[in-house]
Amino acid sequence: MPTKDYYELLGIARAASAEEIKRAYRSLARTHHPDVAEDKTAAEHHFKEINEAYEVLSDPQKRAQYDRFGTVNGAGNGADFGFGGFGQSGFGDIFDMFFGDARAQGQPRRNGPQRGSDLRYDLEITLEEAFSGTTKEIQFSHLAQCDNCKGAGAAPGTLITACERCGGSGIMRTVRQTPLGQFVTQTTCTFCEGEGHVVAQPCESCNGRGRREVERRLSVKVPAGVDDGSRIRIAGSGEAGIRGGAAGDLYVYLNVAPHPLLRRDGLDTYVDIPLSFPQATLGATIGVPSLEGELPLTIPAGTQTGSTLRLRGHGMPSVRGSQRGDHHVTIHVAVPTKMNKRQRELLEEYARAGGDAIDEKSFFDRVKDAFRPE
Numbered sequence: 001m002p003t004k005d006y007y008e009l010l011g012i013a014r015a016a017s018a019e020e021i022k023r024a025y026r027s028l029a030r031t032h033h034p035d036v037a038e039d040k041t042a043a044e045h046h047f048k049e050i051n052e053a054y055e056v057l058s059d060p061q062k063r064a065q066y067d068r069f070g071t072v073n074g075a076g077n078g079a080d081f082g083f084g085g086f087g088q089s090g091f092g093d094i095f096d097m098f099f100g101d102a103r104a105q106g107q108p109r110r111n112g113p114q115r116g117s118d119l120r121y122d123l124e125i126t127l128e129e130a131f132s133g134t135t136k137e138i139q140f141s142h143l144a145q146c147d148n149c150k151g152a153g154a155a156p157g158t159l160i161t162a163c164e165r166c167g168g169s170g171i172m173r174t175v176r177q178t179p180l181g182q183f184v185t186q187t188t189c190t191f192c193e194g195e196g197h198v199v200a201q202p203c204e205s206c207n208g209r210g211r212r213e214v215e216r217r218l219s220v221k222v223p224a225g226v227d228d229g230s231r232i233r234i235a236g237s238g239e240a241g242i243r244g245g246a247a248g249d250l251y252v253y254l255n256v257a258p259h260p261l262l263r264r265d266g267l268d269t270y271v272d273i274p275l276s277f278p279q280a281t282l283g284a285t286i287g288v289p290s291l292e293g294e295l296p297l298t299i300p301a302g303t304q305t306g307s308t309l310r311l312r313g314h315g316m317p318s319v320r321g322s323q324r325g326d327h328h329v330t331i332h333v334a335v336p337t338k339m340n341k342r343q344r345e346l347l348e349e350y351a352r353a354g355g356d357a358i359d360e361k362s363f364f365d366r367v368k369d370a371f372r373p374e
Contacts, residue, residue: 006053006066014067018058025054113245116143119238121252125222127259131291131316133224138252140218143211143239149203151240153210158201163192170196211240220252225319227264228256261289267316267325274334275299290314290327297329305333 007014010024028050032043056062062072121140145151154160162168166189174185188194202208220232231253238248256264263270273288283301287294288311295311303309308330315325339347 004049004053006057009049009053010057016057021054021057025050025058114242115245116239116241116248118248119250121250122255123220123222123252124255124257125226126257127262127264128291129222130226130254130256131224133226134222136220136222138218138220139215140250141213141215144214144216145240146203146206146210146212148205149210151210151242151244153203153206153208154199155201155203158199160197160199163189163196163198165189165191166196168196170194210242218250222254223319225267225317226254226256227266228254230254230319262291264316267318267323268328269315269325270328270330272330272332273297274332275303275305276334277336280305280331280333288327288329291316295327299331303331303333305331307331 007016010016010021010028012020012024016024029047032046032050056066056072066072119140119142121138123136123138125134125136146153149156152160163170166172170189170192171194172187172189174187176183176185189196192198199208203210206212216237218234218237220234222232231251234250234252236247237250240247261271269291271289273286275284275286278284279286279299280303281301283303284299286297286299288297290311292314295314297309297311299309308328311327311329313324314327317324336343
């Protein structure tokens, strides 16, 4: 009697056909491969037994010897049929053996047109330029199509021939024999580097690349109302494509420099204005800075420090419409630190007349409200 029942190991009948043996082996190999099994030690032992059984039963002469004598010379020697060890690449190898090199087949062919890369350019503008809009001249380097060879990569008048090694496909196919039959894997052709063609005499201007780095000047129109971080896309101004591919795009990112007086929040602008004590007390009309220039602002009598007055419609314009933000003016009453004799006499007279009195009732009412439990 056989020391090992190979039919039982593969789960097939003794009268199983060669196709049934192959199908059973493929199913068990996927299930019991050590790279996918939880118990790797047991899986490795079982996997070797499956290989051993398939080695015998897939060979008509060895199968006949096994059926007659219960053993086969040389069987059970641990042959792995080219699977190699059971490391990280084991399951990838068996997957490729069963289904082919699907990863290589799914990759795009390199000898087709390729779109050029997009480029980024950072441009700084002032807040005034963001308010009114502007046109800026920029200069940058990029890969442009070679004028000498028109992007072909070959010297003018010379031939571009298909790669003899890969037949112009850019892909090398390797045939290998496995226990399951003949399988084909695909790799990038190393002779033409996947291009599919060979340039006999490269273009001297671009060294056969079909593109060369050049400096370019471009006018960029910045619309009114743009904000910090805004992006302007200029189609087709990026790097040139390869083998007739479309050019990439240029993206201009805007950086609005801080203003010495004004601040921006959305469409609204803000400014801090100092006022003298008489102006805040008696009221006045003053000029305040804005992005439109100096604007007149009426200060009501009795204006307190920290008060904010609004000039409607004098903020930033919207990029996408006719909407305008507001201009906010925050008042800061300035306390004089130096006074002449006459000014001091007048201020003292004002204080004696009760000008330094505080509305105590109103003040203490606010204190009580602040500490009153809710």
